[in-house]
Amino acid sequence: MTNNTQPTSLQHIRVLDLTRVLAGPWCTQNLADLGADVIKVERPGVGDDTRSWGPPYAPDAEGKNSSEAAYYLTANRGKRSITLDIATPEGQQVIRHLVMQSDVVIENYKVDQLKKYGLDYASLSALKPDLVYCSITGFGQTGPYASRSGYDFIIQGMGGLMSITGERDELPGGGPQKAGVAITDLMTGMYATIAILAALTHKERTGVGQYIDLALLDVQVAMLANVGSNYLSSGKTPNRWGNAHANIVPYQTFATSDGHIIVAAGNDGQYRQFVLAGGCPELATDERFLTNPQRVELRDTLVPLLAEMVKKKSKAEWLALLEDAGVPCGPINRLDEVFADPQVQARECEIKLPHPTAGNVKLVASPIRMSETPPRYDVAPPLLGQHTDQILHELLGYSADQLAQLREKKVI
Structure with a gap:
């Protein structure tokens, strides 16, 4: 080497x-x-x-x-x-x-x-x-x-x-x-x-x-980087968000039919491409979810709908669909998959x-x-x-x- x-x-x-x-x-x-x-x-x-x-x-x-x-x-x-x-x-x-x-x-x-x-x-x-x-x-x-x-x-x-x-x-x-x-x-x-x-x-x-x-x-x-800086600037103690994001939705893990993927839709266009790829065009036009601030506000309503959508396809299907659609995504690999990548x-x-x-x-x-x-x-x-x-x-x-x-x- x-x-x-x-x-x-x-x-x-x-x-x-x-x-x-x-x-x-x-x-x-x-x-x-x-x-x-x-x-x-x-x-x-x-x-x-x-x-x-x-x-x-x-x-x-x-x-x-x-x-x-x-x-x-x-x-x-x-x-x-x-x-x-x-x-x-x-x-x-x-x-x-x-x-x-x-x-x-x-x-x-x-x-x-x-x-x-x-x-x-x-x-x-x-x-x-x-x-x-x-x-x-x-x-x-x-x-x-x-x-x-x-x-x-x-x-x-x-x-x-x-x-x-x-x-x-x-x-x-x-x-x-x-x-x-x-x-x-x-x-x-x-x-x-x-x-x-x-x-x-x-x-x-x-x-x-x-x-x-x-x-x-x-x-x-x-x-702590930006999280520490955010606290020092605002005085607000941050919460735990697990695999979700405090300021972006959807930006988290989802369970597919045979594993998990990460979807990082950082803007409104990527969100629309995500739900269109999943066969849910109604979520792309639903006025409640058109902008990221709306989606953050209504995450508890939207995320279960997205989770139900994602479960209908396999990990490989989703990764291929989202790659073609230009939606940032990735697998959650086990170490055997990491070293085989x-x-x-x-x-x-x-x-x-x-x-x-x-x-x-x-x-x-x-x-x-x-x-x-x-x-x-x-x-x-x-x-x-x-x-x-x-x-x-x-x-x-x-x-x-x-x-x-x-x-x-x-x-x-």
Whole structure:
């Protein structure tokens, strides 16, 4: 998929990754995709929490379950793994030596937890003033909640997302609903990526590093986007609308005879084409529904009529009819349908990487497409501690005897 001999955008950058689970690893996988040398530091014998978050596990070469949890695989390609007990003085010294060979440190420990090890920003930047250091926490380094642990699900609730996600309270199944993926973690990883790239640009211009304080709650509030802005402008608390739209009708999901579709009729002409395609010309001329404001006002009258109309045809029939009529529409695909979709296949969204124990692991490609420095896909998510000896020998000059001593003390 990618010519790995091509130059990459970040091939001159080394990242020391002290994160685990999702938000931090998602950020560092982005950086690895763009060419950075990412050294993932993990606890000896245990590793990243997500290594045990299975099933499912990737199948091995014989089709049996390997030890590699799919959750771990999703956010750790392109990295090198070392095991290191940072609670020991020897482990802390190794981190300091690695920091001197790195451009970026990223961690997601609790506030001040690394300070007791001398691995906080103040301590490490004293050794390397141009260091870019990123901390990811639930609530940030300041404020009354700073010491709390933050989890995506809780943040989705606290940050307002669940108040606007889910069916209306008065309808069957109504109530708050979390997103289907840990979207706050993922977006925090994306914001961390952006912040680190900006800090690296500043460093290259000035020679000065800096500290990045990223909080899941801050990200969730920012993600409210126009909904948050609407509230700040109007003072009105928004409602949940499920798969409907507060300001446009019809702009929602409908059940067909064999599945569901999305209809997004954004203007009066598209509405008319929708009902004409469905064989209901009377709805196109009904004076109650001629304009969008009328349809919004009378949604509880109109939508049941549209739902009855849509149920009379199959999903495939509707998609073909509405595509021909110029009405924006789409299917609601299961994941097997997603990865079988010709557009998804044409964009090469699925990749395979050779893995030392799992044969070829299937992963989802980065959505970034670049003409000169495309993302690289040449290193599968590493085994626990796979590169410990290599990194400590090549970067820090540790001898075989020194490595054996550290291993005997269970530092690595």
